[in-house]
Amino acid sequence: MAKRSFKVWRGDAKGGEFKQFEVEVDSGMVVLDVLHRIQAHDANDLALRWNCKAGKCGSCSMEINGKPRLACMTRMNVFTDEETITCQPLKTFPVIKDLVTDVSWNYKQNKRIRPFKPRPREADGTHRMYQEDVDRVQEFRKCIECFLCQDVCHVLRDRDSKDAFVGPRFMIRLATLEMHPLDTDDRIPEIRKEYGSGLCNITRCCTEVCPEHIGITDNGIIPLKERVVDRFYDPIAIIGRKLFGIRRRTKTLAEEGAGGSSGSGSGGGAGSAAGGKAKEEGET
Amino acid sequence: MLDVSEIQTIDHDVVVIGAGGAGLRAAIECSAHGLSTGVLSKSLLGKAHTVMAEGGMAAAMGNVDPRDNWKVHFRDTMRGGKFLNVWRMAELHAKQAPDRVRELEEWGAVFDRTKEGLISQRNFGGHRYPRLAHVGDRTGLELIRSLQDHGIHRGISFHMECTALELLKDGDRIAGVLAYWRETGRFVVLRTKAVILATGGGGKAWPVTSNSWEYTGDGIAMAYEAGAELMDLEFTQFHPTGMVWPLSVRGILVTEGVRGDGGILKNNKGERFMFNYISERFAPETAATVEEANRWLEGDKSARRPPELLTRDEVARAITAEVKAGRGSPHGGVFLDIASRRPAEFIRRKLPSMYHQFKELAEVDITKEPMEVGPTLHYFMGGVRVDADTQESTVPGLFACGECAAGLHGANRLGGNSLSDLIVFGKLAGDGAKQYVSGLAATPRPTDDQIKAGIRRATEILNRDSGTNPYLLHGKLEDTMSRGVGIVRQKDELEKAVAELEALKVDAQTMKAPGASQYNPGWHEALSMRSLLVTSEAVTRAALTREESRGAHTRLDFPGESAEWVKYNVIVKRGASGEMVVEKRPKPEGPPQLVAIAHAKIEDLEAGKVGADVT
DSSP states (O other): OEEEEEEEEEEETTEEEEEEEEEEEOTTOBHHHHHHHHHHHTOTTOOOOOSOSSSSSOOOEEEETTEEEEGGGOBGGGSOTTOOEEEEOOSSSOEEETTEEOOHHHHHHHHHSOOOOBOOOOTTSOOOOOHHHHHHHHHHTTOOOOOHHHHHOHHHHTSOOTTTOOOHHHHHHHHHHHTOTTBOOOOHHHHHHTSOGGGOOOOOHHHHHOTTOOOIIIIIIHHHHHHHHHHHTOHHHHHHHHHHOOOOOOOOHHHHHHTTOOSGGGHHHHHHHHHHHHHHHHHO | OOOGGGSEEEEEEEEEEOOSHHHHHHHHHHHHTTOOEEEEOSSOTTOSGGGGOOSOEEOOOOSSOTTOOHHHHHHHHHHHTTTOSOHHHHHHHHHHHHHHHHHHHHTTOOOOBOTTSSBOEEOOTTOSSOOEEOSTTOHHHHHHHHHHHHHTTTTOEEETTEEEEEEEEETTEEEEEEEEETTTOOEEEEEEEEEEEOOOOOGGGSSSBSOOTTOSOHHHHHHHHTTOOEEOTTOEEEEEEEEOSSGGGTTOBOOTHHHHTTOEEEOTTOOOGGGGGOOTTTGGGBOSSHHHHHHHHTTOTTSOBOGGGSOHHHHHHHHHHHHHTTOOOTTSSEEEEOTTTSOHHHHHHHOHHHHHHIIIIIOOOTTTSOEEEEEEEEEESOEEOOOTTTOBOSSTTEEEOGGGBOSSSTTSOOTTHHHHHHHHHHHHHHHHHHHHHHTOSSOOOOOHHHHHHHHHHHHHHHHSSSOBOHHHHHHHHHHHHHHHSSSEEOHHHHHHHHHHHHHHHHHHTTBOOOSOSTTOHHHHHHHHHHHHHHHHHHHHHHHHHOOSOBTTBEETTSOSOOTTGGGEEEEEEEOTTSOEEEEEEEOOOOOHHHHHHHHSOHHHHHTTSSSTTOO
C-alpha cells in the first residue's frame, strides 16, 4: 500500500477543473480500481463509465496522462511511484460530466452504414466459408467499440470534420462488410463520398491506441482506399465500365499480397506500397 | 407537488428492459411482428454483460461430431441441471438452438470454421460432444455485435443509459415502466402493453464475481415487487475458474474453453486432482486415468472425457476442497495449465482474450506458465418463473427471458447453454409478447399515484440531509453474502445472513447520495441497492428452504441429493402485507418420453433403444 496522487477532471459541458486526490493504492491495481476507490470514499458522485473490467466491453475509455486508454487495462505499475496520474475525458466528444462523454455520434454513424446482405444459403441450408477467408474479418470483429481510435483520429479531433469522415471505427465496420465472404452489397461509392475515406491520411495513430491490436490502418483503411482508387481512379477500369458496364468487386493489391493470412504484421509491406496509391486518393 | 403531466412519456407496444443477448433478440422479434418496440439499457448499446461471455453457444448442429443431436443435448442439459430443469424448456432449447445460431450467421456473425467451411464447435464441460459454436474466446462479443448491427436497422427505439426503476400496472396487468435517464437524472414514463425483462442476474451481491456493476438483480426485484413469482433462486452458479490474483481482478472469468481445449487443473503438489472427484453419476462417461484423458485430447473417439470437463458445480466444489485441504496455489486458488498441453501458437489463436487478459492484468504468459484460478459467482439459474412456451410470468403482460428467467438450467447450468438460452428464449418471449398484445381488448394505463410514489422513493435518497453511504452498504451486503451464502451453506449461517439482511434493509431506508441527479453514480448505486437487497433476500431464504445438496446449492448439513426434493421447486413471492413468502411447490412431472431420454444410458439412446419415437 502506498499513497498515490491523482488529478481527475471534474465538471460538465459548462466547464470544469482538475481535482487532486491522494489515494491508497494496493499492488496489482489498475487505474479504474483507484477511480472506484475515489468514488467510494471521496467523491460518491464522480461520473465514469465501466462494465467488464477486463478489456472486453470498451466502456472505460478516457485519457490517462494524455493518452487515450482503457482505465481497466492500465496497470498502476506502468507509472513511476512519484508520478501524478491525470485522468480526463475523451477530448473528441462533448463532456457530459467528469469522465463521461457523449459518444452518441458514433452510434449515428453505425446506423448510416447499410447492413449486411448475405448471399442465399446453400442447398443444405448452410453457409460455407473457410477459416482463411474469415481471418481478416474476425480480426476486425474483435473491435470492442471503445472509440479510442475515434478519439485520437486527427480528422475528428483537431479538424472536427465529423460530418465528412466516419472515423477509423466505422472504416473498420465498413471493411468488415466489404471483406465478408457472404456479403453481396457494394458500399464503395459511399465509402468514398459519404464516409470520407479520402480524409484519412494514414498517420496510424488509431492503430497505435487500439486495445485489441487491430491493424486498423494497414489491414482495414488502406485496402478500402485501394478499392476506391481501383473503382474511381483506374482509367482502364473506368473505360471498361463505360463500355461494358462491368462493376466487379475487385481484390486489392494488399489483399492479394497478404494472401489471406491473418495478423496485423502481414499488412506492413503491402500497406506501405498501398500507401502511395491511397495517398493519391487523399489528395484528389 | 409533482405534476405527472410534466414528466416525459414515451408510448410503446412492448418495452424490453435490458440490451444483452436476450433483450436484443426479443426486441428484434417484437419488431418483426410489427410491434412498436423500445429497449432500455443501463449502459451504452453493445456493452451489456453478454460481451463477457467467452466460450461459445451450445447447439447440437453436429458439424464436428455427427453423433450429436438435440436429444443428446437435452439429456446433457437435464443431467447437468440435476433433473430440476423445466422439461419443456430444456426440450425447446435443445431443438431450437441450431436454427437460432444459423440465423445469427445470416445477420453477420462470423464463427470459427471447420475444415469443411461449416460453423466449428468446441468441447465444453458437461456436453458430450463438441457443441459450442464460437469465435475464439470472444463469442459473447460476436453475439451482441451481430444482434446490435442487425437490430439498429429494424425500427427499434434504443433508450441508452436509461435505468428502469419500477413496473407500473393497471389492476393486475402491466401498463408501463418508470425509468430515469442516467445522463440527466430526469424521469421518464414508458407506457406499454407488455414488458420483457432481460436484466440478467444479481452477482453483484457477492464480492468475488465475474459480474459487472449492472448485475444487481433489477428484473428479479421489479418482477417480485410487481407480484410475480420467482423460482429456483437458491441455485447460484460459482464458475470454477475465475482469476484470483491480482486482488483487483479477483473473480474475472477464465473461460471454460481453456479446459475444453485441453487445459488441466493441478494442486500445489502438481497432482491432477480432478480424478479424485468424479461422482457416480458421471463416472461411466468420464476418463478413469490420465492416460485415457490424454487419448481423448488427441482425438481418440473411444476415450472418455477428462474430469476437468465435469459440470461447473462439481469442479467448483473440487477446487474449494483442494484449497481447504491446504493444497492450493499461493493466492488461494489452484493451477490451470494449458501451457504444457498445447503449443503457444494454438493457445494464442484459440484463447486470445485469455492470453491478453493474463498478460496485461496479471503479467502471466499463459503459453509458458499455469494460471491461478478459483471459484467466482457467475450466474443465477433461478429468476422469474415463466411459462416455457411464451416466457410469460405470473403477472399478465410481464415476460422474462435469459438469465433473469428460471427453468432451463435447473440446479446447475452447463457452460455454453447461456448464450443459446438468450437467443432461443429471447425469440420466444418476443412471440409471446406479440400473442399477448394482440389479445388485449384495451390498452392498460398506469395511475398518476403509482408514478408519483415511484419518483418519491427514488428522490428521497438525494433530498435527505445525511444518511448511509450506499457504497459502504454495498460492501456490507457483499460481506454477508460471501460469509453466509457461499459455495457451501448451512442452516445457522443462512439464518444469520437473513438476520443481517434484515438489518441492512433498515439501513437502506436512510441511504443518502450527495450531489445532484445528473450522472450521479452514488445515486445509481443507492437505487441498485434496493434491487440487490430484494434479490439477496430471495436467494438466502430459498437456500434456507432447500434441505438437500443439488447442483450449485450445497448444504453442509444436508449432504447429497434427496429423492424427495427433486420433486419440488422453491417459489418466492411477495405476501399480502409485503413480507417475503417462500413456498415448497411440487414440480410438474415431465412427459414420459422426455423422462426416458434424460435418464437413458447414452448407448441405449444412441442405439435408438430409447427415444426413437420422439422427434
